[in-house]
Amino acid sequence: MSQGCLVRPCFRASSTDPGETKSFLMEYLNVNGLEHFYATQRVLENVSFSINEGERLCLLGPSGCGKTTTLQVLAGFVKPDRGNVEIKGQRVDGMPPEKRNIGIMFQNYALFPHMSVFDNVAFGLRMRGVAKAEISARVMEALTLVRLPHAASKRPSQLSGGEQQRIAFARAVVIRPSLLLLDEPFSNLDARLRLEMRTELLDLLRTLSVATVMVTHDQEEAMAIADRIAVMYRGRIEQIDTPDQIYRNPASLFVGRFIGESNVLPATALPDGRFQVDGVGAITARDTRPSRNATAVQLMIRPEHIELVDAAPGGEEWNSVEGVVERQLFLGHRTEWIVSVGGLKLTVWQSNAHVRRQVGEKVTLRWRSADSIIVGAEHANA
Amino acid sequence: MHKNALTTRGWLLLLVLPVIALGLLYVLPVFNLVRISFAQYDPKLGVIPDYQISNYVALFVDVFYFEVLWRTIRVSLLVTLFCAVLGYPIAVYLIRSSGWRQTGIFIVLLMPLVTSVTVMSYGWLILLGRNGVINTIASGLGLIDVPRQFMYNETAIVVGLVHVLVVFMVISIAASLQSVDQTWVRAARSLGATPGVAFRAITLPLSLPGLRTGALLVFVLSMSAYATPTLLGGTRFKFLSYLVYQQAISLYNWPRGAAMAVMLLIATTALLALVSIYSQIRTIRANRRLREAQADGPAQVGAV
Numbered sequence: 001m002s003q004g005c006l007v008r009p010c011f012r013a014s015s016t017d018p019g020e021t022k023s024f025l026m027e028y029l030n031v032n033g034l035e036h037f038y039a040t041q042r043v044l045e046n047v048s049f050s051i052n053e054g055e056r057l058c059l060l061g062p063s064g065c066g067k068t069t070t071l072q073v074l075a076g077f078v079k080p081d082r083g084n085v086e087i088k089g090q091r092v093d094g095m096p097p098e099k100r101n102i103g104i105m106f107q108n109y110a111l112f113p114h115m116s117v118f119d120n121v122a123f124g125l126r127m128r129g130v131a132k133a134e135i136s137a138r139v140m141e142a143l144t145l146v147r148l149p150h151a152a153s154k155r156p157s158q159l160s161g162g163e164q165q166r167i168a169f170a171r172a173v174v175i176r177p178s179l180l181l182l183d184e185p186f187s188n189l190d191a192r193l194r195l196e197m198r199t200e201l202l203d204l205l206r207t208l209s210v211a212t213v214m215v216t217h218d219q220e221e222a223m224a225i226a227d228r229i230a231v232m233y234r235g236r237i238e239q240i241d242t243p244d245q246i247y248r249n250p251a252s253l254f255v256g257r258f259i260g261e262s263n264v265l266p267a268t269a270l271p272d273g274r275f276q277v278d279g280v281g282a283i284t285a286r287d288t289r290p291s292r293n294a295t296a297v298q299l300m301i302r303p304e305h306i307e308l309v310d311a312a313p314g315g316e317e318w319n320s321v322e323g324v325v326e327r328q329l330f331l332g333h334r335t336e337w338i339v340s341v342g343g344l345k346l347t348v349w350q351s352n353a354h355v356r357r358q359v360g361e362k363v364t365l366r367w368r369s370a371d372s373i374i375v376g377a378e379h380a381n382a
Numbered sequence: 383m384h385k386n387a388l389t390t391r392g393w394l395l396l397l398v399l400p401v402i403a404l405g406l407l408y409v410l411p412v413f414n415l416v417r418i419s420f421a422q423y424d425p426k427l428g429v430i431p432d433y434q435i436s437n438y439v440a441l442f443v444d445v446f447y448f449e450v451l452w453r454t455i456r457v458s459l460l461v462t463l464f465c466a467v468l469g470y471p472i473a474v475y476l477i478r479s480s481g482w483r484q485t486g487i488f489i490v491l492l493m494p495l496v497t498s499v500t501v502m503s504y505g506w507l508i509l510l511g512r513n514g515v516i517n518t519i520a521s522g523l524g525l526i527d528v529p530r531q532f533m534y535n536e537t538a539i540v541v542g543l544v545h546v547l548v549v550f551m552v553i554s555i556a557a558s559l560q561s562v563d564q565t566w567v568r569a570a571r572s573l574g575a576t577p578g579v580a581f582r583a584i585t586l587p588l589s590l591p592g593l594r595t596g597a598l599l600v601f602v603l604s605m606s607a608y609a610t611p612t613l614l615g616g617t618r619f620k621f622l623s624y625l626v627y628q629q630a631i632s633l634y635n636w637p638r639g640a641a642m643a644v645m646l647l648i649a650t651t652a653l654l655a656l657v658s659i660y661s662q663i664r665t666i667r668a669n670r671r672l673r674e675a676q677a678d679g680p681a682q683v684g685a686v
Contacts, residue, residue, distance in 0.1 A: 127574030
C-alpha cells in the first residue's frame with residue numbers, strides 16, 4: 001500500500017498559510033491553570049502544560065492524582081471549573097467533544113460491539129460526511145497500518161485483546177485527529193502482550209507523529225513511550241520533564257519515591273554545604289532545590305547507585321558509610337541487600353554480583369556525591 | 383471433567399421435576415382445552431364428547447367475535463406502542479438516577495400491580511368520568527361546553543392497560559440499557575457524534591433486545607388482559623378474554639369458550655411468530671452480507 005495520508009507529510013499539508021512561521025513557534029497544545037472540584041474535593045490544582053507538534057506527553061501518577069480528570073478535560077467530557085485548553089492557538093474548552101477532533105483510545109477500547117471492525121473504524125469518517133469511496137480507502141489504510149486488514153468484517157468480540165487495541169488505535173487515528181489521547185493503553189493486556197504492544201504502539205506513534213497525551217500509572221510504560229513525563233500527585237503536576245531528567249533529578253520527594261526505588265533519609269543542611277544524617281554522619285550531596293531556605297530536608301539515594309565495598313575509598317566525590325548486612329536476597333539479575341546503618345536501613349542493589357555477604361557482616365557502602373540528591377521535605381508524609 | 387461438574391445424567395435428573403410440573407400444570411390443561419373446543423354443547427346435557435369443528439365454524443361466521451378479536455389485537459398493539467414510547471425515557475431516567483429517587487420511581491411503577499383493579503378503575507373514573515376531574519377543569523376553563531365521556535371506550539382501555547403494563551417495558555429496557563457502556567457513547571462523541579446521533583447509533587440499537595422483550599411481555603399480557611378492559615371498556619367495548627369468560631362461566635358453553643380461547647392463543651402465537659421470523663430473516667441477511675463482504679475481499683466492505 002502506498003504511503004497514505006495518515007503519516008506525517010499529509011498531516012502538515014494543510015498548514016501552508018503565511019502565518020506558518022509564527023504558529024510554528026507557538027506551542028501546539030496549551031493547557032493553562034486547570035482547576036477542578038468534585039463536590040468539595042479539589043481534583044485538579046493549577047494544572048498547566050504545553051506540548052509541541054508531534055510530541056508525546058505522558059501523565060503519570062498514582063490513582064486519584066488527577067491524570068484521568070485532566071484527560072477528560074482535554075477530551076471535553078469534563079468541564080473544568082477554571083483554566084483553558086488551546087489547540088493550535090484555538091480555545092477548545094468550550095467545545096463539546098464532537099467538535100474537538102480529538103482521537104481517543106479508551107482503556108477498555110470501547111469498540112462498538114454491534115458493528116463490524118470496518119464500521120467501527122469508519123464511524124468517525126461517516127460522522128464527518130466523508131465520501132463512501134474515500135471512507136473505504138482510509139479505513140483499509142488504517143487497518144493496514146495496524147496490520148489487521150483481514151479483520152474488517154469481523155466483530156470486535158471475535159478479536160483478541162491485542163487486536164482490539166489495534167482496532168481502537170486505528171479508529172482513533174483514522175479521523176486524522178489534532179490530538180491523540182491514550183487512556184491507560186496497556187492495562188487490559190497480559191504481561192507479555194503488554195511489552196509487545198508497547199513497542200508496536202511506539203512505532204505507530206512515531207510513524208504518525210501526532211501530538212499525544214497518554215495517561216498511565218505505570219512508570220515503565222511512561223518512560224518507554226513518552227518524550228516528556230508529567231508526574232502528577234494530589235491534583236498537581238509535581239514535575240514535568242524528560243524521562244531521563246525525572247529519574248535523575250526528581251523535583252520532589254514524591255517524584256523520587258514514585259519513579260524507581262529510593263532510599264530516603266531525613267537530613268539537616270550544615271553550614272559547610274554538607275548534610276547531616278542522624279546516625280550516619282555528614283554526607284555530600286547534590287542540592288537541586290529551587291529555594292534553599294529550609295534546613296530540614298530529605299536525602300535520596302537510589303539502591304543501584306550504592307556499592308558494597310571492602311574498604312573505604314578515598315576522594316572527594318565519594319560518600320562512604322559503615323553498616324551491617326541485615327538481609328541478602330538473590331533475585332537472579334541482581335542481588336539486593338538490606339544494610340543497617342546507624343539505625344537506618346538502606347537498600348542496595350548490585351547487578352551480576354558474585355560477591356556473597358554473611359548476615360551480620362560489617363560492610364562499607366559507597367556512592368557518588370552526585371548520586372545523593374536533596375529534595376524538599378514538604379511531602380514527607382507521601 | 384471437573385469434579386463438581388454435572389454429568390449428562392445429572393442434568394436430565396434435574397430436568398425431571400420441571401418437566402413433570404409443566405406437563406401436569408400446563409401441557410395437560412392446554413391439551414384438555416383444545417379437546418373440549420372440538421366437543422359439542424347441549425343446554426340440557428352439558429359437554430358432549432362428540433368431536434367436530436362446528437365451534438370453530440360458528441366463530442368464523444360470527445362478525446361480532448371477529449370484531450372483538452380485532453379490537454383485542456389492535457388495542458394490544460397500541461398498548462405495546464405507548465408502553466415503548468413512554469417506557470423508554472422512563473427507563474433512561476431510571477438507570478441514571480440512584481438511591482431514593484430510583485426507589486421512588488420503582489414504587490410508582492409497581493403501584494398499579496399491587497393495587498386492586500377495581501380500586502384503580504374507580505380512580506380512573508374520578509379522573510376521566512363525566513363528572514370527573516378532567517371534565518370539571520376543562521369546562522371550568524371554558525374549553526368544553528358539555529362534559530365528555532372519556533370512560534367506557536377503547537381509549538380508556540389503552541390508558542388503563544398502559545398504566546398497569548408499562549412497568550414491564552421499563553424494567554426490560556432498563557436492564558438492557560444497563561449493559562450499554564457509557565464509554566461507547568463517549569467514544570462515539572469523540573469521533574464526531576452529537577448526543578442525539580450517539581443515541582441513535584449506539585444506545586438505541588444496543589438496547590433493542592430489552593425493547594423487544596418488553597414489547598413481547600406487554601403484548602402478551604395485554605392480549606390476555608381481563609379485568610382492566612372489562613371495567614374500563616364498559617358494556618360496549620369487550621376484550622376477547624371477556625367473551626371467553628361469558629361463554630364458559632355465564633353460559634356454561636365450555637366448548638365454545640374453549641374454541642375462543644384456542645383462537646386467542648393462536649392469534650397471539652402467530653403474531654409473535656411473525657415478529658420472530660422477521661427478525662430471524664434480518665439476522666440471516668446481515669450475516670450473508672458479512673460473509674459476501676468477506677469473500678469479495680476487504681476493499682468491497684465499504685460498499686455494503
